[in-house]
Amino acid sequence: MDNSAPPLNSLVSVRHLSFSRGDKKIFDDISLDFERGKITAIMGPSGTGKTTLLKLIGGQLHPGQGSVTVDGQNVHLLRRAELYNLRKRIGMLFQSGALLTDMNVYDNVAFPLREHTHLSESMIRTLVLMKLQAVGLRGARKLMPNELSGGMARRIALARAIALDPMMILYDEPFTGQDPISMGALAHLIKSLNNTLGLTSIIVSHDVHETLLIADYIYVISEGKIVGHGTTAAIRQSASPWIQQFMTGAADGPVPFHYPAKDYIDDLLSSGKRY
Amino acid sequence: MIDNLQNLGAQTRASFNKLGRGTFFLLQTLSGTLSVLLRPRLLVNQLYSVGVLSFLIITISGLFVGMVLGLQGYYTLSRFGAEETLGVMVAASLVRELGPVVSALLFAGRAGSALTAEIGLMKATEQLSGMEMMAVDPMKRIIAPRFWAGCISMPLLAALFSAVGIIGGQLVGSGLLGVDEGAYWSQMQAKLDFQDDIVNGILKSIVFGFITSWIALFEGYDAIPTSEGVSRATTRTVVNSAFSILGLDFILTALMFGDH
Numbered sequence: 137m138d139n140s141a142p143p144l145n146s147l148v149s150v151r152h153l154s155f156s157r158g159d160k161k162i163f164d165d166i167s168l169d170f171e172r173g174k175i176t177a178i179m180g181p182s183g184t185g186k187t188t189l190l191k192l193i194g195g196q197l198h199p200g201q202g203s204v205t206v207d208g209q210n211v212h213l214l215r216r217a218e219l220y221n222l223r224k225r226i227g228m229l230f231q232s233g234a235l236l237t238d239m240n241v242y243d244n245v246a247f248p249l250r251e252h253t254h255l256s257e258s259m260i261r262t263l264v265l266m267k268l269q270a271v272g273l274r275g276a277r278k279l280m281p282n283e284l285s286g287g288m289a290r291r292i293a294l295a296r297a298i299a300l301d302p303m304m305i306l307y308d309e310p311f312t313g314q315d316p317i318s319m320g321a322l323a324h325l326i327k328s329l330n331n332t333l334g335l336t337s338i339i340v341s342h343d344v345h346e347t348l349l350i351a352d353y354i355y356v357i358s359e360g361k362i363v364g365h366g367t368t369a370a371i372r373q374s375a376s377p378w379i380q381q382f383m384t385g386a387a388d389g390p391v392p393f394h395y396p397a398k399d400y401i402d403d404l405l406s407s408g409k410r411y
Numbered sequence: 412m413i414d415n416l417q418n419l420g421a422q423t424r425a426s427f428n429k430l431g432r433g434t435f436f437l438l439q440t441l442s443g444t445l446s447v448l449l450r451p452r453l454l455v456n457q458l459y460s461v462g463v464l465s466f467l468i469i470t471i472s473g474l475f476v477g478m479v480l481g482l483q484g485y486y487t488l489s490r491f492g493a494e495e496t497l498g499v500m501v502a503a504s505l506v507r508e509l510g511p512v513v514s515a516l517l518f519a520g521r522a523g524s525a526l527t528a529e530i531g532l533m534k535a536t537e538q539l540s541g542m543e544m545m546a547v548d549p550m551k552r553i554i555a556p557r558f559w560a561g562c563i564s565m566p567l568l569a570a571l572f573s574a575v576g577i578i579g580g581q582l583v584g585s586g587l588l589g590v591d592e593g594a595y596w597s598q599m600q601a602k603l604d605f606q607d608d609i610v611n612g613i614l615k616s617i618v619f620g621f622i623t624s625w626i627a628l629f630e631g632y633d634a635i636p637t638s639e640g641v642s643r644a645t646t647r648t649v650v651n652s653a654f655s656i657l658g659l660d661f662i663l664t665a666l667m668f669g670d671h
C-alpha cells in the first residue's frame with residue numbers, strides 16, 4: 137500500500153494514524169483517503185474501531201500519532217472556534233441517533249438551523265419539512281424521540297445531519313435497524329444526496345450488499361490495520377482472503393470473530409479464578 | 412501496608428485530579444456566561460425548571476419549619492416571660508441560618524439531583540457529543556444556562572423559605588399560643604439588623620446556590636456514561652452538596668458573626 141502521496145482530490149486524508157484506548161491499540165499507523173464528491177465506505181468487523189475513526193475525523197478524539205486533514209485543515213491542530221466552523225460543514229449521523237430527547241422530531245431537525253442561521257421560522261419550517269420528506273418521516277414531526285423506533289430515530293438523525301447542507305456527511309451504520317424497503321430507500325437517498333449536492337460521504341457499515349451498491353471506494357479494516365482497499369469493482373473481484381471472508385460472511389478465515397482472548401479450552405479448565 | 416499506601420496515594424491523586432477537572436469545568440461554564448446573556452430564553456426556561464418547580468417543596472418546608480420554631484421558641488421564651496420576642500427569634504433563626512441552609516439542602520435534593528441525572532443521561536445517550544459535532548458548544552447551550560438559573564434561584568428560594576417560615580411562626584405563635592400579633596411583628600422589625608441578618612443571609616444563599624449548581628452540573632458532566640454511573644453521580648451530588656453547604660455555613664458564619 138502506498139500512502140506517501142495523497143491523491144490530489146481528497147477531502148479527508150488520514151496519515152499514519154495511531155490510536156490506543158488504555159493498553160489496547162485500536163489503530164496502528166493507518167492511512168486513508170476520502171475523495172471529494174465520492175462515497176467511501178469503511179467496513180470491518182464489530183469492535184475494530186470504525187466509530188472511533190469517525191470521531192477522530194470529527195476531532196472528538198485525539199490521535200496518539202499521525203494526522204487527520206479535512207479540507208486542507210489539520211483537525212487536531214485547529215483552535216476551538218476554527219474546529220467548530222469546520223464542523224458546521226460536516227454532518228454526522230451517530231450510531232445511536234443522538235437525538236435531543238427534550239424536543240420533538242421537528243425541533244430536533246430545526247435545531248442546527250436555529251443555532252447556526254438567522255432564518256425566519258417559516259423558512260426553517262420549509263427546510264425541516266423538506267429534510268423530513270427526504271427521509272420519509274414528514275408525518276412523524278410531532279413525535280418525541282422516545283416514541284420513535286430505533287430505525288426511525290436514525291432516519292430523523294439523518295434529516296438533522298443534512299439540515300445545514302454540509303460538504304461532507306459521516307454515516308455511522310445508517311442501515312442498521314432498517315427494514316429492506318427503507319434500507320433501499322436510504323441507500324438511494326445517500327447516493328442521490330451525494331450526486332445532486334456534490335457531497336462527500338463516508339459510510340461505516342456492515343451491510344455488505346447495500347454498501348457495495350452505492351460506494352465508490354472501500355476500505356476494509358481489521359485489528360487496527362487496513363487489510364484491503366480499492367474501488368467497489370476491485371473489491372468484488374479481490375482474491376484477498378480478508379476481503380473474501382468479509383464479503384461472504386464466512387466464520388472461518390483471517391478475520392477473527394472473537395475478541396482477543398486466551399485459548400478457549402484452557403480458559404474453561406482454569407477454574408478457581410473468577411475472571 | 413505498601414498496598415494500603417499505594418491505594419491512599421492513588422485515591423489522593425484521583426481526588427486532586429477531579430478537583431482539577433471540576434475547576435476547569437467551572438471556568439468553561441463561566442466563559443459561557445456571555446452567550447447566556449445573549450439568549451435569555453434559555454435562561455428563562457431553566458429558571459422555570461430549576462427554580463419555579465422547587466417552589467412547592469420550599470414553601471411547604473418553610474411553613475413547617477417556621478411553625479416548629481414558633482412552638483419551640485414559645486415554650487423556651489415563655490419560661491422567661493419573653494414571649495413577646497418570639498418574632499425576633501423566629502425571624503433571626505430563619506434569615507441567618509435555617510432559610511439559607513435548609514433551602515439549599517432541599518434545593519440540592521430537588522433540583523441538583525435532577526440536573527445531574529439530566530446531564531449524565533445526555534452524556535450517556537451521546538446527546539452532548541452530538542451537539543459538539545453540530546458545532547454547538549454544550550457548555551454554552553446546556554451547562555451555562557442551568558448554572559446561572561441555579562445561582563439566581565437559590566437566594567430567591569431561600570428568601571421565600573424565610574418569609575413563609577416567619578408567617579408560619581406567627582400563625583402558631585399568635586394564632587395558637589396567644590402571643591400579641593403586634594409585638595411579634597414590631598419586635599422583629601426593631602431588632603433585626605439589615606446588614607447583619609438579612610444581607611449576610613442572602614450572601615450565604617448566593618454561595619450555596621453557586622456551589623450546589625457547580626457540583627450538580629459537574630457530577631453530571633463527569634459521570635461515567637452508563638445507568639450505574641449516572642445513578643452514582645446523582646447520589647454524589649446530594650451527598651457532596653450537603654457536606655459543602657454545611658461546611659461552608661460554618662465558615663461563613665464564623666467570618667460574618669465572628670467579630671461580635
Ligand SMILES: Nc1ncnc2c1ncn2[C@@H]1O[C@H](COP(=O)(O)OP(=O)(O)OP(=O)(O)O)[C@@H](O)[C@H]1O
Nearest residue numbers: 157158162180181182183184185186187188189231
Ligand atoms: N469509551 C471507551 N473506553 C474504552 N474503550 C473503548 C471506548 N469506546 C470504544 N472502546 C473500544 O474501542 C474499540 C473500537 O470501538 P468502536 O466503537 O470504534 O467499534 P466499531 O468498529 O464502531 O464497532 P461496531 O461495528 O460494533 O459499532 C472496541 O474494542 C471498544 O472496546
Ligand SMILES: [Mg+2]
Nearest residue numbers: 186187188231
Ligand atoms: Mg460503531
